[in-house]
Amino acid sequence: MTKSHRNTLLAALLACLAPAAASATEAYLTPSKNGGSGVMPSGYSKLYFELASSDWVNQMQLPANPQGADFVVLSSLAHGSSRLDAAKTAFADLVYLPIDTYANVELRWSKNYKRWDIWDGLSARRVIARGDIAVPQSEHAVTQVYVGSQLGPVSMLLPAAAPKGAVLAVANDSAHAVAISGNEIAGGRAFACPATQACAFVFNSGDGKWHARHGRDHIKPTEYQLPKPSQRWTDLVTGSPAEDVTTPVTMRMPADAIDGDIYQLTDPSNSNFFKVEGAGAKALGATPVTLRYDATQRSWVRQYEK
Known part of the structure; x- marks a missing residue:
């Protein structure tokens, strides 16, 4: 990440931090305001959870009992790296999501699919497949590609490059396997993401390739x-x-x-x-x-x- 990109991201992140006054169904929490814990509470339609170097935990968990369309906005200005438990996300195969300095990730609970989906964020993005797709390259650390239930067979190419350690999940909600191929995958091997499942990859700066990682x-x-x-x-x-x-x-x-x-x-x-x-x-x-x-x-x- 370049210095100018870091500065731009920092300015944007500061502008995005939770408002001082939240509605009754919203909450603004830090670890210290959450009993020193990274386990996020349920019961809020929108939960802002923020890390700082002076107010930090090494690992976090999303709310265990969300309602339909609940949101979590997770941000970090901490110097240390933290980890978000990837359970009940499309990234579950990766065990955790890295939450590094300047991270800003918004997730939304899907009642239909019983998972937390990437919705938005300065360091996260959602990409919607409307057919065969070459996922565009970006500076986002987290990408979730949606393959909707109404789609037929889809072919996919992963981005040619990504930030070090970036993660990408294919949330395949269709009744068909998604064919992922191309030189962007380690070993150049074709990969089939099964119907109604999610598959996750990590971009490895050592070889400049995407690697499927599991558990x-x-x-x-x-x-x-x-x-x-x-x-x-x-x-x-x-x-x-x-x-x-x-x-x-x-x-x-x-x-x-x-x-x-x-x-x-x-x-x-x-x-x-x-x-x-x-x-x-x-x-x-x-x-x-x-x-x-x-x-x-x-x-x-x-x-x-x-």
């Missing part, structure tokens, strides 16, 4: 070198030193991954025994160590926990 993996390592992630989120949980005789005492983070991949490392026994090179100088403990991969820097970046 969460739990590994039990037996070697010093930890494996390259096969899924969006990888959990490594050790046992106590007395019981866990297979996990190496010292391990090393993978040398490669896809932008936004997460490794979360935990030793519930808090033994101060297991160490992972590239995850900090301290031994693992009961508090998870969360690292997000940056393919441009080719490094794992420690995520702040709060």
Whole structure:
């Protein structure tokens, strides 16, 4: 992102922040006004939730019991990165949506499809397919492409480029698979998004391609070198030193991954025994160590926990 684009986005974001006075069915919340939590409450037709460096949480959840056409507007001026739980969105395969500095995302609850849809935002957009489509390139970090229930078979090309770690979901509400193809996909492989399902992709700055990522993996390592992630989120949980005789005492983070991949490392026994090179100088403990991969820097970046 260029400096001029950042400045423009900042000015626009400041203008978009929640109004000082909200109606009875609207709410303006920050983590501190929400009991220090990122779990957003239900019961509002429009909820503004805002992060700042001095008022921040590392992860958030959308309202659990929304009504039809409820809205959430999520914004961040915080320096740290946060994560939005992607459950009940078209991005569910990706486990989380990155909420980085200057993020501004508006979501709307769809009663018909029982999901939160991307509706608008300075860093998010919705694209409506009206037939075969080449999704246009943009600077948005989040894109949701809608394929309506009334459409026949659709062919799709993904954008030729996108910001580092950008995410794109195809919400296929039609009765036909969507054929996604082109050199924009890693490996140049054609991809079929099944009928009435959603499929999600991440733009990887390491190779300039879109990668389909799926779900969460739990590994039990037996070697010093930890494996390259096969899924969006990888959990490594050790046992106590007395019981866990297979996990190496010292391990090393993978040398490669896809932008936004997460490794979360935990030793519930808090033994101060297991160490992972590239995850900090301290031994693992009961508090998870969360690292997000940056393919441009080719490094794992420690995520702040709060």
